[in-house]
Amino acid sequence: MGIIKLKNAPAIECAYSVVGKREHDGPLGSKFDFFDDSDKFGMNTWEKAESEMQRMALDGALTKSKSNISDIGAIFAGDLLNQCTGSAYGLAGFDAPFFGLYGACSTCAEALILSSMLVDSHKLERAAAVCSSHNCSAERQFRFPLEYGGQRTPTAQWTVTGSAAFIIGTKDGLRPRITAVLPGIVVDKGITDISNMGAAMAPEAVDTLYRYFSDSGEAPDDFDAIVTGDLGREGSSILVEMLAKNGFDISKNHYDCGLMIYDREKQDMHAGGSGCGCSGTVLAAHFLEKLKALDHKRILFMATGAMMSPSSVLQGLAIPGIAHLIKLEMATEKGVD
């Protein structure tokens, strides 16, 4: 299956982003809707803090869009925690149908693909896509307890503390709209270095973008920005190089949310940000605003995910990855053609 065009061009009616201190201290800091300097969001565990971020993000998006939860046909949500408890606990108070997703760091795009396909086909009038990651809950689950003070390799990325919620619907007028989607395929290229997630996810990013350009007949220059979620420095350079070898030059207009969210020199974040919250918050706070301001007219947004677990890595397995893509355009309800 290839690209799925969305003829009714569902709108991202509203987005809301919640971040922690380091993200607020970064170059995009002032653009996020809410931040908490303590990263705790009023909670006494990091996991509860992550759930609270999701609750705040969806609540914020509903308020900002003057909607009620009863207007939402379904919520599509996910996170990195075992059993996706960030979503289940964070969104348990919302009285709306819930689809739990797991796509690792690709979850934001996965949720937007499913929401927009179901809104486009009128199965849902309106849907919400929510995702999150929290540095402190991720560190102790995937790497080391914070107290251990483990040293990180230069290729390691920093899991973003952040959550984003998007309301996808059929409102009219000139808005950022999802006009096509290309769901990712799980690819396992045998990469085993868990301190280099960017390298593990780059082959899937190449696969999905290559399929997109080949099948659509569109070229990289047709877009103001080709955005990846969290390939970081390592993965981004691999993506640009591998895609160039396959005939598509994205060196001029490729942006990686993981490289944008922190000031790599001042903040010393090694290879950049990562996590479901990375692509979600940067899309919500930066790229959607660029579209709304008409600075951008057309972008590709692709979030990549590394689908391993600590157990699978200990058992010697390689890291399979996935890359889900959406095409975003400023358009009216009549679409862009």
Add this chain to the structure above:
Amino acid sequence: MGIIKLKNAPAIECAYSVVGKREHDGPLGSKFDFFDDSDKFGMNTWEKAESEMQRMALDGALTKSKSNISDIGAIFAGDLLNQCTGSAYGLAGFDAPFFGLYGACSTCAEALILSSMLVDSHKLERAAAVCSSHNCSAERQFRFPLEYGGQRTPTAQWTVTGSAAFIIGTKDGLRPRITAVLPGIVVDKGITDISNMGAAMAPEAVDTLYRYFSDSGEAPDDFDAIVTGDLGREGSSILVEMLAKNGFDISKNHYDCGLMIYDREKQDMHAGGSGCGCSGTVLAAHFLEKLKALDHKRILFMATGAMMSPSSVLQGLAIPGIAHLIKLEMATEKGVD
């Protein structure tokens, strides 16, 4: 949002089930497509065995339906393992778009809902829904290592070793078809006993069934079977009692896959089976066959999930749950009206 009717009545064109020794020794044993007496499926870890079951289930469904993976528009898959590695590793070899899901034991119904909605709206011509659980990978992740030999309470359920794959499409003729879906809402009723998952999931089952009967105007007697996934003995009795108090008597035609898959007296499985593989394999091997044999004409199939994690329980949180429902009817492509 309430019930979503599927006007084009997508067909479950094919189903394939893979189980372990205990499931094969149970009353439905001869109905499953494949079993392995060792529960290892040729692998050297339980987690790899679970992935292998998913691979075999989807491969089996494709072979049985004489389809190729290129015919499948997308795979919807999930399991209970951390980061859903049962699905990601098991299905990484299939060249088709992949949507990872996490709905705990409700995953089978969640995958069938999303597949059928997208096939009904022609976004996908054909989709696959896959789920799994493995007793040995679940025990050591959620409870104790097998070697510990921990004693189980009488209310505890036994995670089923099994995987099921379903092909959902638009084939014509008289077939089991999904004619309506009702996605679940996350409900947290404050249940904290992780040795009594049935009790934790029963309130969500009540919530979803109550909404279904109230909104549709249909009655329990309109169905040959009202099937729950894995409430077990405890949860089933709570469901039947609570629903009766709310005006709907399902005592005559309620079946729980968790109570069907084992011989509770001979096999000593305490409160019954559980896990994504429980509802999936019993639907595939038993209820779909009942429909095809015209023994049943119309059933409700509802899988429930308990959305906690070992961490959330240790942090003192209650167990939120969810119950996703589909309506299955023997019908032609013209639907049932």
